[in-house]
Amino acid sequence: MKAFRLVCVLALVATTINAGTERPRGQTTVSIQGQSFFINGRPTYAGRQFNGAKIEGLLMNSRMVQGVFDDLNPETRGKWNYPDGQWDPERNTREFIAAMPAWRERGLLAFTINLQGGSPEGYSKLQPWHNSAFESDGGLRPAYMARLKQILDRADELGMAVILGLFYFGQDERLADEAAVVRAVDNAVDWVLERGYRNVLIEVNNECNVRYDHAILRPERVHELIERVKARQRDGRRLLVSTSYGGGVVPRENVLRSADFLLMHGNGVREPARIRKMVDDCRAMPAYRGQPILFNEDDHFDFDKPDNNMLAAISRYASWGYFDFRMKGEGFDDGYQSVPVNWAISSPRKRGFFELLGKVTGVGPSEKRQ
Numbered sequence: 001m002k003a004f005r006l007v008c009v010l011a012l013v014a015t016t017i018n019a020g021t022e023r024p025r026g027q028t029t030v031s032i033q034g035q036s037f038f039i040n041g042r043p044t045y046a047g048r049q050f051n052g053a054k055i056e057g058l059l060m061n062s063r064m065v066q067g068v069f070d071d072l073n074p075e076t077r078g079k080w081n082y083p084d085g086q087w088d089p090e091r092n093t094r095e096f097i098a099a100m101p102a103w104r105e106r107g108l109l110a111f112t113i114n115l116q117g118g119s120p121e122g123y124s125k126l127q128p129w130h131n132s133a134f135e136s137d138g139g140l141r142p143a144y145m146a147r148l149k150q151i152l153d154r155a156d157e158l159g160m161a162v163i164l165g166l167f168y169f170g171q172d173e174r175l176a177d178e179a180a181v182v183r184a185v186d187n188a189v190d191w192v193l194e195r196g197y198r199n200v201l202i203e204v205n206n207e208c209n210v211r212y213d214h215a216i217l218r219p220e221r222v223h224e225l226i227e228r229v230k231a232r233q234r235d236g237r238r239l240l241v242s243t244s245y246g247g248g249v250v251p252r253e254n255v256l257r258s259a260d261f262l263l264m265h266g267n268g269v270r271e272p273a274r275i276r277k278m279v280d281d282c283r284a285m286p287a288y289r290g291q292p293i294l295f296n297e298d299d300h301f302d303f304d305k306p307d308n309n310m311l312a313a314i315s316r317y318a319s320w321g322y323f324d325f326r327m328k329g330e331g332f333d334d335g336y337q338s339v340p341v342n343w344a345i346s347s348p349r350k351r352g353f354f355e356l357l358g359k360v361t362g363v364g365p366s367e368k369r370q
Contacts (some may be wrong), residue, residue, distance in 0.1 A: 026156070026197065027157070028155070028156045028157075028159050028161075028198065028199040029041070029198040029199065030161040030198065030199050030201060030240070032260060032292060034292075035291070035292045036056070036057025036058075037058065037059040037319070038057075039159060039161065039199075040159070043057045044058060044059060045060075045107075045109075045361050045363075050361075053315050054317055055314065055360060055361060055362075057292075057317075058317070058318075058320075059109055059110045059292070060107060060321075060357060061109070061110035061111055061112060061161075061319065061322075062103070062108055062110075062112075062324075062353070063111070063112050063118070063297050063324075064096070064113060064336055065112055065113055065114040065117050065118040065165065065337060066117050066118065066120065066339055067092070067093060067148075067151050068089070068093060068113065068115070068117075068144050068147040068148050068151070069089060069117045069120065069131055070131060070144070071129045071130060072130040072131070072132075073128060076130075079120075080120060080340055081340070082332075082340045083332050083340075087340065089143070090147070092339075093147040095341075095344075097151060098343070099343035100154055101158060102345055103354075104158045104159070104160055105363070106345075106354040106358050106363060107354075107360070107361035107362075107363035107364055108354075109160055109161060110160060110163060110321075111160070111162065112163040112164075112297070112321065113162060113165065114166070114167075114203075114206060115132070115133035115134065115144065115165065115166050115167070116131060116133065116165075116167055116168035116171035116172070117168055118206065119170070119337070121338060122325030122337055124170070127170035130174060132144075132171050133188075134174065134175055134184045134187075134188075136174060136175060136176045136180060137180050138179070138180040138182070138184035138185075138186075139184075140184075148164075152192075152195075152197055152199070155199055156199050161199050161200075162201070163201050163202075163203050164188075164192070164200050164201065164203065165202075165203040165206050166184065166185060166188055166202065166203070166204055166205060167205035167217055168205070168206050169206070169211045169212050170211065173213040175214065177214075178214055181217065182225075182228070185204070185225055186228070186232065189229050189239060190234075193232065193239065201239065201240045201241070201242070201261070202229050202239050202240070203244055203296070204217070204222060204226060204241065204243040205217050205225075207244055207245060207246040207265065208222045208244065208245060208255075209245050209246050209249060219245075219252055219254075219255075220254075222254075223254040223255055223257070225243075226243060226255065226258040227258055229241040230260075240260040240261060241260055242255070242263045243255060243259065244263035244264065244265055244297065245263070245265060246265060246267065247266060247267030247297075248265075248267075248269050248274065250278055250281050250282050250285070251263075251282060253285065253286070254287075256282075256285055256287035256288050256291075257287045259291060261291050261292045261294055262291050262292070262293045262294065263294055263295075263296050264279075264293065264294075264318075265297040266278075266295050266299075266300055266309045266313075267299050267300075268299075269298070269300060272300075272307045272308055273312070275298075275309045275313050276312050276316050279316035279317075293318040293319070294318065294319040294321070295309075295318060295321050296319075298310075298313075298320065298321060298322065298323055301349060301352065303353055303355065303356040304352065310322075310356060314360065322357075323336075324336045324353070325337040325338045330347075333346040333347045334346075334347045334349065335347075
């Protein structure tokens with residue numbers, strides 16, 4: 001018995017020591033070859049086809065932007081209370097991390113998160129809440145970055161890519177001026193590089209063509225920030241970077257010339273044929289350089305129908321991303337963007353997405369494969 005107790009004490013000591021040791025990062029590396037994404041030197045979904053469409057090399061994803069969400073405005077903070085208690089940003093991140101393995105097991109290889117989140121109501125005209133990982137001068141808020149570190153570490157362990165958005169319209173005005181925006185970009189990119197993450201892709205801002213206060217975040221100049229991200233390196237390594245546009249909009253020539261991959265949104269696009277045309281139009285532009293095309297936001301579902309926006313995208317060899325918010329009359333289990341979030345696969349719509357994702361990717365329970 002004494003020997004057993006000694007072993008238990010030694011195990012507890014070892015666990016305590018290991019818990020305080022910084023785990024090496026960078027075990028998951030995301031790269032691009034031609035129009036395909038690779039993870040750890042192998043194409044994603046290696047050898048996979050679905051209904052005649054090539055799936056190998058796609059980066060199927062979901063919009064999970066509220067993983068580090070908080071509200072620094074005391075007047076609106078109470079809006080986000082849980083059904084069983086007050087809003088808690090640490091609980092939100094813990095539950096996000098707990099759900100990640102189930103997403104990965106069903107074929108999800110990437111998700112988008114954002115340092116200024118997204119609308120916690122799904123869509124909002126006004127955003128009185130204050131959700132930003134950046135101080136007004138562009139400095140980083142330690143509590144936000146600590147939560148982000150937990151998520152990136154777990155993604156690294158699971159072999160997942162993270163599309164890290166920096167800015168969101170309605171919150172970009174939390175930064176004092178253009179110099180603060182530039183400083184925020186430098187700080188965030190350096191933070192990722194210094195910690196050795198190789199599974200992070202940067203989305204400078206969500207939907208650059210929608211209501212940004214700072215001119216450098218708008219379509220005409222956003223390529224300046226893309227180039228700035230590309231120029232920041234550690235040990236000869238830099239981050240892959242792009243920006244996104246609102247629903248139905250094809251990237252402009254300046255972004256086509258600068259971005260490593262191309263982000264589009266299918267919000268409001270109700271006809272899958274339009275998704276196919278968006279991809280075709282993008283590849284036909286003179287400045288297109290053969291980059292991968294990736295939808296990382298689309299609120300069109302119809303997962304049980306023979307044609308939908310996901311299937312339209314993959315038919316043109318473009319990756320697709322699920323965007324789900326809590327709609328009128330729905331509850332806590334619905335939506336991945338509306339706060340508070342149930343990060344589990346907890347609604348018929350979520351299950352519909354992951355069931356089709358499993359069929360497309362061939363990942364998950366055998367009965368979901370084709």
